[in-house]
Amino acid sequence: MTKIDPHFADELKKYGAKDFDACFNCGNCSAVCSHSEKNVSFPRLTVRLGVLGLKKEILSSVEPWLCYSCGDCTETCPRQAGPGQYLAAVRRYAISEYEPTGLTKLMFKSPPAFVAVTMLVAVFLGFFLFTLKPEHEVARWIFNWLPYEVIHNMGLVIFSFTGLSMVWGVLSMSIRFNRNRKKDAKSTVGFFKALWMVLSEAGTMDRYKDCDAEEDSHWRGIAWYKQPWFVHWSIMWGFIGLLAATSIDFMFKDPASNILYPSRILGTMAGLLMIFGTSQAINYRWEKVTLIYSETSPADWTFLWFLWIAGITGFWLEVSVAFGANNIINQFVLLAHTVISMELVLLFAFSKFAHAFYRPLALFFHYRNQV
Ligand code: SF4
Numbered sequence: 070m071t072k073i074d075p076h077f078a079d080e081l082k083k084y085g086a087k088d089f090d091a092c093f094n095c096g097n098c099s100a101v102c103s104h105s106e107k108n109v110s111f112p113r114l115t116v117r118l119g120v121l122g123l124k125k126e127i128l129s130s131v132e133p134w135l136c137y138s139c140g141d142c143t144e145t146c147p148r149q150a151g152p153g154q155y156l157a158a159v160r161r162y163a164i165s166e167y168e169p170t171g172l173t174k175l176m177f178k179s180p181p182a183f184v185a186v187t188m189l190v191a192v193f194l195g196f197f198l199f200t201l202k203p204e205h206e207v208a209r210w211i212f213n214w215l216p217y218e219v220i221h222n223m224g225l226v227i228f229s230f231t232g233l234s235m236v237w238g239v240l241s242m243s244i245r246f247n248r249n250r251k252k253d254a255k256s257t258v259g260f261f262k263a264l265w266m267v268l269s270e271a272g273t274m275d276r277y278k279d280c281d282a283e284e285d286s287h288w289r290g291i292a293w294y295k296q297p298w299f300v301h302w303s304i305m306w307g308f309i310g311l312l313a314a315t316s317i318d319f320m321f322k323d324p325a326s327n328i329l330y331p332s333r334i335l336g337t338m339a340g341l342l343m344i345f346g347t348s349q350a351i352n353y354r355w356e357k358v359t360l361i362y363s364e365t366s367p368a369d370w371t372f373l374w375f376l377w378i379a380g381i382t383g384f385w386l387e388v389s390v391a392f393g394a395n396n397i398i399n400q401f402v403l404l405a406h407t408v409i410s411m412e413l414v415l416l417f418a419f420s421k422f423a424h425a426f427y428r429p430l431a432l433f434f435h436y437r438n439q440v
């Protein structure tokens with residue numbers, strides 16, 4: 070049964086959607102969007118669902134996840150309804166609905182709560198890291214107050230809490246998307262082919278490239294390495310590369326002082342890529358190069374700055390270790406680097422980071438829905 074929520078538009082505005090209810094359904098946005106397909110008036114239809122308060126339909130639709138926030142639709146909307154920003158807000162709303170604890174909801178809707186949670190986790194992680202050096206004065210003081218086992222178990226509980234929240238969110242999204250699939254329609258794309266298409270999209274960003282190549286796009290004709298698809302590619306693969314390098318380092322215990330070890334070389338290249346991508350993304354938002362970049366949510370800012378700081382502090386440490394510099398500044402840089410990196414991992418289910426799981430899943434369903 071179709072159920073309308075009369076307060077839905079107000080709710081979406083708390084996630085960053087602006088005047089999307091000013092939409093008069095002209096379809097300009099669909100005409101300019103490279104992802105609008107033969108039978109899908111995208112994003113016009115998704116805007117319509119929001120205006121009508123069709124919450125369930127929005128949550129079971131893959132469409133908000135097919136958008137790459139290029140903003141071409143926003144530039145051409147005659148009502149300044151901001152369809153690009155609206156879709157970003159819908160994704161934030163969807164993440165907070167799929168995730169079961171309510172923490173994402175709190176963090177996305179309230180910037181003060183966002184700051185409070187981030188700071189609290191940072192302080193906890195800072196303490197936790199001191200406990201890894203039991204002979205340290207701070208560690209001794211903490212152990213008097215809280216036994217090591219309690220801190221260790223708290224860490225395990227928090228990591229499990231994040232992991233389980235993510236698994237729950239992904240399952241919740243899958244169940245909704247699955248229910249929404251046309252039962253009688255036979256998909257022309259099999260399970261493994263759809264999986265391959267998702268992986269290949271992650272490698273090539275072909276769909277994102279389509280946005281930047283659009284006739285009316287601000288980015289058309291601009292050098293490829295400055296285009297948003299490449300900026301996104303750099304951040305994503307830079308982060309994955311750093312994660313791989315850290316894991317290899319951890320598993321094989323490569324001596325940290327030699328920058329020519331394979332895991333170090335991988336880490337250096339991945340770090341450079343991520344710093345390049347995040348610097349460009351921050352710069353575009355700072356300079357407000359297009360309309361869509363002029364309205365960045367606190368969650369997006371924090372995510373980008375955290376990645377950038379993790380990259381810069383990582384390089385600082387690599388250079389200091391290579392030159393044998395071990396001083397108090399480096400110890401603080403190490404603390405900042407580890408806290409921010411762990412915070413990114415700890416909060417991934419409740420932050421912008423979660424899109425790294427939800428978008429590929431939505432793309433998978435999108436490919437599987439093809440008949
Ligand atoms: S271009 Fe603007 S007014 Fe027209 S359908 Fe899209 S969002 Fe609505």
Ligand code: SF4
Pocket residue numbers: 101102103104111112135136137138139140141142143152153156280
């Ligand atoms: S922001 Fe770009 S990709 Fe997203 S709906 Fe608008 S035109 Fe399409």
